[in-house]
Amino acid sequence: MEWPDMIERYDIVIVGAGHGGTQAAIVLRQRRFAGSIALIGDEVEVPYERPPLSKEYLAGEKPLGHILIRPESFWGERAITLLLGRRVIAVEPEAHYVALSDRTAIGYRTLIWATGGRPRRLSCAGHELKGVHVVRTRADVDTILEELDGASHVVVIGGGYIGLEVAAVLNKFGKSVVVIEAQPRVLSRVAGEPLSRFYEAEHRARGVDLRTSAVVECIEERRGRVCGVRLADGAVLPADVVIVGVGIVPEAAPLLAAGAAGGNGADVDPFCRTSLADIYAIGDCAAHESRYAHGARIRLESVQNAHDQATVVAHGLTGHAEVYDAIPWFWSNQYDLRLQTIGLFIGHDDIVLRGRLETRSFSIVYRHQGRVIALDCVNATKDYVQGRSLLRSSRSIGREALADTSVPLKALA
């Protein structure tokens, strides 16, 4: 590409104004970093929290003013330059600048890549019709809310956390909701079968038409707008609005094009450094080796991961090098069910049910060679809190002990 006219230069340029990017900037200033910091985001909004988008924000319980990561004035007060509504399209690692879609360029000494992911789209016919939405940005949800007004039939494609959370909110709105999952069970990518079956039953009991092993053939159109979803078995589901939640694709293409190692996101070392000099990657797009996944290189799509990796980088850049080793945790709220997850279920060879599903308060414990590696706790915060110590322990813990709810988990650590 042509050498652009250099217009701005910062000591630290952060690409991505989500949870990871903002946390990196905040911690740098907390630790008295005195250089210049720019935070580039492709959305026009002041940075906001994403988890409420599929929950309280969609439900109308929390307006945008309540989910801003910091008030607008904060960024200026901390001398963090927000460059919003701008998108990085290329990285020049030798010359140390990023090129933006508005044909400007921004120079850096250190680059922190925190771009997260973009929603995976369907590829079938009709996937770009009006009325087909994803849930990743505030703008996505605002458009959904506008269209929901006159809508009665909603089809949610994808039975992951986003799809199920959205289904729960729309069910409460009184919409007729169908959830389509291509796998034989919901949440198959993130949890064990007992949890999947529990959530399937909960949604169905509330009137959600939840269909597993159901493959979308195409989105049907009437007058330029979605009117239905056709399944591979020939069934056609009426739909005024379709919401697609089938995962994200990490946004690392400019880094990879610049020569960074990776493929599924950008590969990083324990300090969150990419293979390119002076470039870090954090959050959903950072592929790191995790001891919580038996050393496998993984990406985690969570606030916890974005936040803790950001902290590692900000500490490293202010003279306190540390490696990323935080225990993964996650939450999902659907109806009156509060799920809290600690650890990763990847590689489990055994599942223990602690408590009874019928009570709607239980935990699912994942073990690997006898060791506890993860817990999914539903309305069971005590297990979530105490389970943390089990994950740190190298001891093998028996099935009977884990299943016995009269014994607190902390007594087993």
Added chain:
Amino acid sequence: MPKLYVTRRDGSERAVEADANHSVMEIIRDNGFDELLALCSGSRSCGTCHVFVDPQFVDCLPPMSEEENELLHSSDHRRPNSRLACQIPFSDALDGLRVTIALED
């Protein structure tokens, strides 16, 4: 406007104007105290907005849910007057409330 007094980890105290439509967590966050993590957007899922409440006010606060109690249990710094700031909706009756941001776990 009613006031909330916030003591930081370094011991310094600052009074801020408190809007009754917000939780104590949101008021602390929105007034530039950046040491309160509040990672789960105030959904009672993480326990990272731990504060100590002036004992005088403890009885004026809404009762603690079991989840809040358990999340506070996970802190090494828990005291009898510990609360999650996201679980305290601010109201005019709390004018003058004093809270101290707990140490990070």
